[in-house]
Amino acid sequence: MYAGAAVAVGLFPVATPSGVAWLRCLGAAVVLLAWRRPGRAAWRGRNLLLATAFGVVTAGMNVLFYEAIARLPLGTVVAIEFAGPVLVAAFGSRTKRDIFALLLATAGVVCIADVQLSGSALGVFFALAAAAAWAGYIVLGKRVALGASVGSGIDSLAIGFGMATVLLSPLAMGTGEVWASPRLLLLGIGVGVLSTVVPYGLDQVVLRRVGRARFALLLALLPVTAGVLGFFLLAQVPTLPEALGTLAVVAGVAMRSRDDPESTQGAA
Template sequence: MYLGAAVAVRLFAELDPATVTWLRQLGAAIMLLAWRRPGRAAWTGRNLRLSALFGLVTALMNLAFYESIARLPLGTAVALEFAGPVLLAALGSRTWRDAGALVLVVAGVLLIADVRWAGSPLGVVFALSAAALWVVYIVLSKRVATAGIGLDALAVGFAVATVALAPIGLRSGPVWGSPRLLVLGIGVGVLATAIPYALDQVVLRRGVGRATFAVLLALMPVTATVTGLVLLGQVPTVAEAVGILAVVVGVALRAREPVRPDPR
């Protein structure tokens, strides 16, 4: 996911965030449709409605996040976006261990992201919108997973979202004359959407609850920090290192919840 994010940030120098978002959806849809080849049942009735809603919410979430990181420092945008899944995790807490895990994860995310409220107010609005949409994404991800249509829902939903956002695609003229931009744009879809969201479905079908899933998402800042260290030479500060440790410990505590395998 963060390899895809790194490519997307570089594309912002040549394409606007909305166009990159549309190319991301296009790339993910092409890959998943070629892989899954959903049958007729996936394109009709309740399955189609649920998949379409899932795809549109995911596309809007990605659009809001890309618009936010075009206006705010990445750390600020990530910290604001994490308000969504952290709140969902808080609502799912039932024990002191859950509460302790949540406190550790929140503290760790804040340390890693180094929250700063400076920047564009519109960027903050986009980041908070992404946070709200992330909560809806988690809820819908669990629903399509338990319905047994998870991967097909990704393929159908992303295809629907690509068509629905086609007006954005009309602004992608320079892409079609540049094989490099086209490959990079579609590559973002494969790296940042198709692969990680397909893995989300694998995890959710194994019976992981929404609250646990939300806290596990807190590993993303840790992954971003490691990616920055390896690929960009960004050495974590002491505060960031403490934050990584807090997130790992918090996730370990929350992940002790028994996992109920899917009987299917």
């Protein structure tokens, strides 16, 4: 996912962040639809509505994420955005361990946000908005994974990105120079494969087998991965507060209890 994000940053000089996000959506839609070829029934009624909502929320999350990483370091944005999974994991919990985990993760996010407010308050805003969208992605993704009566969750993912590509097509106005270069267009499609087709496809496989809280726990690996890639691919060295804030977010999610009754009830 974040290898794709690193490639996306390289497209920012020739396209707007929102335009790059739309290219990612387009590339994912083309690849997924060509691969899955969902049947007619998957394009009707509740299946279509759920897939469309899922696709638009997910694509919106990507747009917000790219607007954020255009203004803040990759690892910092991911740590702030991670507040979404933290809230999903902690929502409804009443144990002291879960409450402490939420407080610890929140403290980490606040620490990172304070460091960056002097640099780009707008970047922090986009990252927090992406966090809310990420929470929506997990909730809707679980419903898609368990509730797809036709085909699989990956079929719904394909339809969702197809619909999102159409609905968000005004963002294509920010991609002008890309269409004049086959190399840049290929990179845009590559971002869709790296950052969407592979990770979100795997998410659907995992979400069908575990509950939302357990899924959020597994996502604790992402900020660490993003920070490492940001360092090696983008030469973005985290400050001490940023590093400590990232560790606090990861620790908060990792401390979350593993009790997850929804994993056996979600299909009801």
